[in-house]
Amino acid sequence: MAEKAVICEAIKAQGEVVRKLKAEKASKDQIDEEVAKLLQLKAQLGEDDGKHQFVLKTAKGTRDYNPKQMAIRERVFNIIIGCFKRHGAETIDTPVFELKETLTGKYGEDSKLIYDLKDQGGELLSLRYDLTVPFARYLAMNKITNIKRYHIAKVYRRDNPAMTRGRYREFYQCDFDIAGQYDPMIPDAECLKIIHEILSELNLGDFRIKVNDRRILDGMFAVCGVPDEKFRTICSTVDKLDKMSWEDVKNEMMNEKGLSEEAADQIGEYVSKQGGMDLAEHLLQDPKMSQNKQACAGLTDIKQLFSYLQLFNVVDKVVFDLSLARGLDYYTGIIYEAVLPQADVPPAPVSMEAQNGPAGAAEERVSVGSVAGGGRYDGLVGMFDPKGRKVPCVGVSIGIERIFSIMEQKAEASAEKVRTTEVQVLVASAQKNLLEERLKLTNELWSSGIKAEVIYKKNPKLLSQLQYCEDSGIPLVAILGEQELKDGVVKLRTVATREEMDVSRTDLIKEIRRRTTEA
């Protein structure tokens, strides 16, 4: 078989790759990945080559959540959903894949990171890249002109994973968006308020919310002499300032994107500026910026935004930062991003005084990265509407995976034991042949809404039953024996104190409830 020969060749070549990596002492991740490919090739030879060796791993850039991680995840979600509900949001859900076409042309340079499904006949499909484009498709499809909704779901990006830093190929997004024609900056301010509430309540330490406006960026590009058709691509390059030094960004602008050095230097001067409402006022007086209509509209809105943020008591954490660009194509107005500055990096100055030069700006950007972001996208729904009708939208996306990573590290570091179940009582026995009585009592507890477990053995040892409670944090044990059955009682034991007390069967439910809501 010719095909088989091809696979055998590929196996040989891949074997060589693995050997080489091992010889080079490459990273475990890298070797594992190549080994996985090798095993997959071997698997393609079919089941006939003796014992089939499974590749026991999750897909690259993805992970399982174990019960402890899920317990932490549930806690984080509860805080976030609580905040969204406090602000009156409804929720919707959309499918994990969309028609490929729906996603086309929405993400600029990042489109190459979209996962496509195999063409197995029928429609061409892609996994969703974010929740915003499906939201816009949903609004247009259902002719909805105003809604405040949240959506929590997984999205997919074929990015280079950096899992220790919480960057995955499959990750949750928690989005809150307000669609509708409203007076300027009121919904926008609420989005920033929501970021502030969530990050505060999660207790992640200090944070900062950077704000900018696409119209200010575009105006800035115009006055710096960037040709119109290069706005989006230069914007993508500016967006890299949180990962790259100014020198590298400047090089990319000049060498890859063909910008003049003069224009690049002028951009460099602007993007080093940070401040608050006063910076917006200052720029409205700037001889060049003040000549650009777009920029002025953006700066006026920034001023308005800051006035609402004062009312919402969140202005202390917000910085107007001209280097903030955000990669996605669809933003049209205000954009923002929340970052957690690392402990050893001084917080960004909130005064109007710009840091002196791009080098300083680059330094501030040493951070664990963005934990929330968003902005205004007034044109996206119109791209889907057959008649191009626009629905103005503004929204925020919480970068939940990084937050999970931080919370997990915190849980690891703390002494507190994370419980993974909510079981209140284990039904146990010290004697043999009481399985049926244990099951009957457990059934009674379930019927009354008590969270209860029983060991699935005919005659488990009392010690192992107690050990099970210790291990999983179950606070109470209801112990049955011949004598207890005769007396119509249950021995109720508190695991922590080892105290035991006879409780009549009729009072048992009440007593368990009392003891477990007390705790």
Next chain:
Amino acid sequence: MAEKAVICEAIKAQGEVVRKLKAEKASKDQIDEEVAKLLQLKAQLGEDDGKHQFVLKTAKGTRDYNPKQMAIRERVFNIIIGCFKRHGAETIDTPVFELKETLTGKYGEDSKLIYDLKDQGGELLSLRYDLTVPFARYLAMNKITNIKRYHIAKVYRRDNPAMTRGRYREFYQCDFDIAGQYDPMIPDAECLKIIHEILSELNLGDFRIKVNDRRILDGMFAVCGVPDEKFRTICSTVDKLDKMSWEDVKNEMMNEKGLSEEAADQIGEYVSKQGGMDLAEHLLQDPKMSQNKQACAGLTDIKQLFSYLQLFNVVDKVVFDLSLARGLDYYTGIIYEAVLPQADVPPAPVSMEAQNGPAGAAEERVSVGSVAGGGRYDGLVGMFDPKGRKVPCVGVSIGIERIFSIMEQKAEASAEKVRTTEVQVLVASAQKNLLEERLKLTNELWSSGIKAEVIYKKNPKLLSQLQYCEDSGIPLVAILGEQELKDGVVKLRTVATREEMDVSRTDLIKEIRRRTTEA
């Protein structure tokens, strides 16, 4: 461009398909699908052909959930998760895609329904088909030998959708599984108990849980003269008895699967039998079945199972039904499936008296279909373990989409209005220029954990603010005016009764809480 010419050809041909379907007055679904293909082809021609027309639809067999559907979904999930937690389950999560290889060879004939991802370099991936195989992979990968966990997530099948009946290509599964080496039938009985609890609590009307055992089926096939290598494929055919008549099933066995008529008829006789513990006892005396070791082991376990079900008080809904086969390859012991018989179909007999012949059995199967199912799969984890170590497992999967469909129909039919937010109070004003005061008060309410909204307009009309409350079910309005601000009060209005009352700012939070927890 040659490629362009090919696409143009394809567009012409596809246009013809659409015209023909319209002429034939084909179903809207069918036409829509072909139109979508046509538009996708047109889109491939690129953006240069003038205005780009988007296909505004979700992928075939999938749907969005609107806020009302989400509210119902949340209610259903809360009941199910509440039950799983009451039984002491932890939860885990796994990625939406697995290495293709992980899914290969686990689903028998259904494997053709797996969605593959496009090969974009790197690993070959497929969307998960269920949550059971990823669970087994997770156990083997992490060397876990016992766990009780639930997992609620979406799974994917390229099946023929029947969306009005709640059958989708993307759908939720709610799985509860117990892994570990325990005494026979105790965890199995708990799984049935859980189905019983959930279906009762959801209040879906009458239901029935059919039980059988793969070993009984295999024993039955053996004594009916089915060759060993045909067990699995004949089993798949028997599984169709809930959708096809016995005659059709028999035909498939003989014509497609090459079984003799004699063997088929013998199977037909067995699969018409239904009963309880007494049927198991009866079959243990059956001259043919009693000779088969496998069958006897299965029948003995069924007897044991029914004794535990009696203790759990659920035996009234459970039927031992020899026609229950379940399609998936991985089951090794007890299998079960819960069905909602339609109102006009008589409930299945619980007595040992078998219905007379396969025709009767087929009739009973007119139902809205399975709403839960599961079974024992003791070999699956071993398929992943490098050393083949087995971890016995039993589990149940709740067919949540059909349940959603039923609940939605119920909500439609009832007068009760489904609220989609939990907002307690709207902060409103009758006068102009009070936006800032409204925002300030709203901020105070948020800070105290009150769910509050404010209209995003500078000067909204009072009437439209009150109308908003009526529409979205917000029970209270906090009205601000110049006078109220001067007096340090807020006019608190109950939307339902239109009663208004001045409340001092200091008492407002307490008063809102009192009124909304009362309700």
